[in-house]
Amino acid sequence: MKRLGALVMENTLAYRLWQAPFVAEKLAPVLRHTNLASVRRVLDVGCGPGINAPHFQGKDYVGVDWNPGYIDYCRARFKGTFIVADITRHDFGTDRFDLILVNSFLHHVDDASAGRILGQLGPLLTQDGRVHIIELVMPPTRSIPRLLARWDRGDYPRPLADWRRLFESAFRPEVFEPFSLRRLGVRLWDMVYFKGRAR
Ligand SMILES: C[S@@+](CC[C@H](N)C(=O)[O-])C[C@H]1O[C@@H](n2cnc3c(N)ncnc32)[C@H](O)[C@@H]1O
Numbered sequence: 001m002k003r004l005g006a007l008v009m010e011n012t013l014a015y016r017l018w019q020a021p022f023v024a025e026k027l028a029p030v031l032r033h034t035n036l037a038s039v040r041r042v043l044d045v046g047c048g049p050g051i052n053a054p055h056f057q058g059k060d061y062v063g064v065d066w067n068p069g070y071i072d073y074c075r076a077r078f079k080g081t082f083i084v085a086d087i088t089r090h091d092f093g094t095d096r097f098d099l100i101l102v103n104s105f106l107h108h109v110d111d112a113s114a115g116r117i118l119g120q121l122g123p124l125l126t127q128d129g130r131v132h133i134i135e136l137v138m139p140p141t142r143s144i145p146r147l148l149a150r151w152d153r154g155d156y157p158r159p160l161a162d163w164r165r166l167f168e169s170a171f172r173p174e175v176f177e178p179f180s181l182r183r184l185g186v187r188l189w190d191m192v193y194f195k196g197r198a199r
Helices: 002-009 012-032 068-077 111-124 144-151 160-170
Strands: 041-045 060-065 081-084 097-103 125-136 171-183 186-198
Touching: 012 068, 012 097, 012 125, 012 171, 012 186, 041 111, 060 068, 068 081, 097 111, 111 125, 111 160, 144 186, 160 171, 160 186
Parallel strands: 041 060, 041 097, 060 081, 097 125
Antiparallel strands: 125 186, 171 186
């Protein structure tokens, strides 16, 4: 089930159909905790097929993903700069960003890589810049969200306490807000939103 899901989700259209209905709910805490008027440059780490891009229209938006199919799709449809790169190896030079978005990315990488990636992002923030992370939580008890987290193509949905440790190892925390994605009153995915500044 998990491997089949992974294959299907590599397809741009399948991914968008699956995730688009939830993007507004995932981004709601980011928008609630940000004064977008003061944001000029946005970096979207692991931007996928551009689901977040339309929410940052009018900003100098940079999306990075190592899947060339996703990036081709973004370039054809959205304003901004789209880069095919492995985020762990890409050199941003002197580029700095007011808002770095890491949406549903870190549950695809192990603890050591996640720590390294977050460590690289802090220095990319402007002085007033903030990182905004949205992640998939592994609930402790048997439930639909636990089943869906186990089926996710990412191998590292983490318990809340592990996410907190990981985020706070790289950033000074400002917001740590668990929330759930629901349909028809049913809790489907448990998520967490984190906002922080560079250490
Ligand atoms: C679950 S998707 C999330 C996409 C998007 N952030 C969203 O909110 O829908 C994770 C994305 O991370 C990308 N990815 C995984 N590892 C990466 C890496 N090392 N460098 C760049 N992109 C990576 C994948 O190609 C995929 O598009």
